[in-house]
Amino acid sequence: xxxxxxxxxxxxxxxxxxxxxxxxxxxxxxxxxxxxxxxxxxxxxxxxxxxxxxxxxxxxxxxxxxxxxxxxxxxxxxxxxxxxxxxxxxxxxxxxxxxxxxxxxxxxxxxxxxxxxxxxxxxxxxxxxxxxxxxxxxxxxxxxxxxxxxxxxxxxxxxxxxxxxxxxxxxxxxxxxxxxxxxxxxxxxxxxxxxxxxxxxxxxxxxxxxxxxxxxxxxxxxxxxxxxxxxxxxxxxxxxxxxxxxxxxxxxxxxxxxxxxxxxxxxxxxxxxxxxxxxxxxxxxxxxxxxxxxxxxxxxxxxxxxxxxxxxxxxxxxxxxxxxxxxxxxxxxxxxxxxxxxxxxxxxxxxxxxxxxxxxxxxxxxxxxxxxxxxxxxxxxxxxxxxxxxxxxxxxxxxxxxxxxxxxxxxxxxxxxxxxxxxxxxxxxxxxxxxxxxxxx
Numbered sequence: 001x002x003x004x005x006x007x008x009x010x011x012x013x014x015x016x017x018x019x020x021x022x023x024x025x026x027x028x029x030x031x032x033x034x035x036x037x038x039x040x041x042x043x044x045x046x047x048x049x050x051x052x053x054x055x056x057x058x059x060x061x062x063x064x065x066x067x068x069x070x071x072x073x074x075x076x077x078x079x080x081x082x083x084x085x086x087x088x089x090x091x092x093x094x095x096x097x098x099x100x101x102x103x104x105x106x107x108x109x110x111x112x113x114x115x116x117x118x119x120x121x122x123x124x125x126x127x128x129x130x131x132x133x134x135x136x137x138x139x140x141x142x143x144x145x146x147x148x149x150x151x152x153x154x155x156x157x158x159x160x161x162x163x164x165x166x167x168x169x170x171x172x173x174x175x176x177x178x179x180x181x182x183x184x185x186x187x188x189x190x191x192x193x194x195x196x197x198x199x200x201x202x203x204x205x206x207x208x209x210x211x212x213x214x215x216x217x218x219x220x221x222x223x224x225x226x227x228x229x230x231x232x233x234x235x236x237x238x239x240x241x242x243x244x245x246x247x248x249x250x251x252x253x254x255x256x257x258x259x260x261x262x263x264x265x266x267x268x269x270x271x272x273x274x275x276x277x278x279x280x281x282x283x284x285x286x287x288x289x290x291x292x293x294x295x296x297x298x299x300x301x302x303x304x305x306x307x308x309x310x311x312x313x314x315x316x317x318x319x320x321x322x323x324x325x326x327x328x329x330x331x332x333x334x335x336x337x338x339x340x341x342x343x344x345x346x347x348x349x350x351x352x353x354x355x356x357x358x359x360x361x362x363x364x365x366x367x368x369x370x371x372x373x374x375x376x377x378x379x380x381x382x383x384x385x386x387x388x389x390x391x392x393x394x395x396x397x398x399x400x401x402x403x404x405x406x407x408x409x410x411x412x413x414x415x416x417x418x419x420x421x422x423x424x425x426x427x428x429x430x431x432x433x434x435x436x437x438x439x440x441x
Contacts, residue, residue: 001155002032002081002106004074005144006067008049008113010035012141021159022152030157033148036074042066050114059115067110067117071125074108081106083127084147085117086140090129093147097130101147102154109147111140173226175219177210209235249297252287 005013013035017026025031039047043065050060071083082104091097101107110117110126122129132143152158180191194206212232215222216239223236252258284297299320306314306321314321 001102001104001152002034003148003152004034004036004106004108005111005141005148006036006038006070006074006108007111007139007141007144008038009111009139009141010037012139013111013145016145017148022149025152025155025158028157030155031152034074036070038066038070041069041073053115057115061115062113062117062121064118064121067121068125071108071110071121079106079108081108083108083110083125085110085122085126085129086112086132086143086147087116087129088131088134088136090131092134093130093132093143093150095150098147098150099154101151107147107151109140109144111144113139172211173222174211174215175222177207177214205231208232212236213239247281248283248285249281250285250287254288257287 007013016022017033017035022031022033026033038049042049042063049062049066051063053059053061075081075083082101084107086109130143130147132146137143180195184191184196192206194202197203208231212223212235215226216236228236250258282298284300286300286302296317296319299322300314301322302310311321
């Protein structure tokens with residue numbers, strides 16, 4: 001299989017391609033790689049490959065002429081392969097995508113730089129865009145190497161043992177089981193006995209069970225598409241029972257309203273949420289504006305942004321205080337309030353203030369000088385064309401940053417605020433146009 005990587009920094013790629021498994025695969029002829037420098041194709045006397053964007057804006061854009069000529073040179077006559085542009089707005093790269101690409105005869109990987117590539121190059125000469133993850137890199141070279149490595153190891157003759165590419169993380173749809181080697185014991189820790197008894201059937205079962213355990217704990221989303229037999233499902237049910245469920249209490253002046261809300265949570269949650277006495281519960285949800293008083297659960301949720309006095313009182317008690325709209329709750333958010341939980345909450349509904357805070361965390365931002373942000377003025381700026389909303393962000397690790405939304409993010413934040421006010425979810429297409437598909441799942 002042939003890999004052709006187009007870049008303006010060829011030395012970044014050659015260093016990796018000449019090392020380890022990829023180097024041996026090239027030497028044995030299992031794969032062919034060619035790094036093509038885009039700069040010599042430039043017709044500019046200074047061999048420039050970038051220029052300022054039409055319409056203004058920060059940064060530079062890769063110019064079409066040298067890139068198109070380099071792509072045409074790489075493809076040559078009778079090209080039978082896939083032309084891929086490494087782009088943050090592309091399809092997420094997965095093991096399944098790697099397996100699909102491994103069936104191609106040839107891959108041409110274009111590494112972007114600066115603020116992106118002239119759209120006309122994509123329209124004329126690119127078959128698909130691929131992203132290696134939801135983060136920003138300085139260029140596409142690292143992404144191209146990731147794709148090359150992941151695809152190459154699936155080809156015959158690249159790995160020392162062909163089974164190695166099958167019996168590992170993601171190939172089976174699960175994360176890989178723990179591995180052990182000599183010595184049998186080190187610093188008081190021993191190799192599991194089942195791996196030493198020579199019974200291959202027991203070893204295979206142990207490995208499968210351990211793969212299920214680690215996947216369930218770290219990447220439960222993979223279990224939704226993995227092939228699971230009867231024994232697998234029995235183990236997962238047992239693991240689910242071992243997890244203590246949060247005790248939840250719903251407070252409202254209207255008893256019927258509280259019961260309806262709790263019933264909806266029970267229907268929509270994967271696992272039941274048992275109501276408990278308010279003073280003993282893990283999570284307290286107030287559907288009306290009430291004074292938290294002497295209640296001290298681990299977490300408390302109010303139907304509005306908490307006041308500073310309430311936040312201070314909660315902090316003294318060691319309690320988490322959050323302000324979300326009532327329809328923002330489900331089992332997953334209560335159980336896991338990391339970034340993935342926040343992404344899910346975006347589509348379930350947040351208070352106006354929390355909505356903007358979350359959006360600022362997930363979207364591209366510009367850093368400002370300390371003291372430059374004013375939250376109150378920033379909120380008014382959200383509805384003024386040409387103004388740049390700003391915020392002072394506080395993170396759970398204690399870090400604080402003055403930030404402003406990048407130009408491409410402001411339309412999305414306005415759509416999110418509108419959703420927070422009237423409860424009508426934005427149209428997915430509009431979100432994707434505003435944020436490049438970063439949020440809508």
